[in-house]
Amino acid sequence: MITAALEGITQQIEALIHKNTDVNYENIKTDVEMILSDVEIFNVDNKLDAKAVDLYVKKVITQRNSLLKQQEQMKIENSKASKYALIESICQQYEFQTKEELLQTIEQLEKKSMSELTDLCNSFNTL
Incomplete structure (x- = not known):
């Protein structure tokens, strides 16, 4: 009881x-x-x-x-500022030959969720 x-x-x-x-x-x-x-x-x-x-x-x-x-x-x-800060951080890890490559990568990254972007960014930091 x-x-x-x-x-x-x-x-x-x-x-x-x-x-x-x-x-x-x-x-x-x-x-x-x-x-x-x-x-x-x-x-x-x-x-x-x-x-x-x-x-x-x-x-x-x-x-x-x-x-x-x-x-x-x-x-x-989840704010856009955080998302674009992550995208910027990820893009800085790459060496782009043209603006088109950069824009294409940004478009692909914009489609990803915050957790995917965070994981991707963290994977660069552990290398």
Whole structure:
């Protein structure tokens, strides 16, 4: 029974972490308190255990911040400026005889994804 309750808490905490709204510390704390208040193991002398609340609040905030950083990083990586910086870096590794060769290579590189360009650029750096 306790295991089922903990699984329910884990699911609710995960939902809170992935909630797509802007929330502040107080809202997170209130939500965590509501989630934990239904489970007896987090109640000490008919009061909610403050350490448990703080632990789960920290977990939610830490993971939400981590997700936000990942999303921001993805935006940066997918930006055109980053893509063209990689293309430029790759093109600098080649010696082109004509402008046509350069333009043709650029066109081919523009069709590649960011991860493919990064791998290609890294392969030059390891040589």
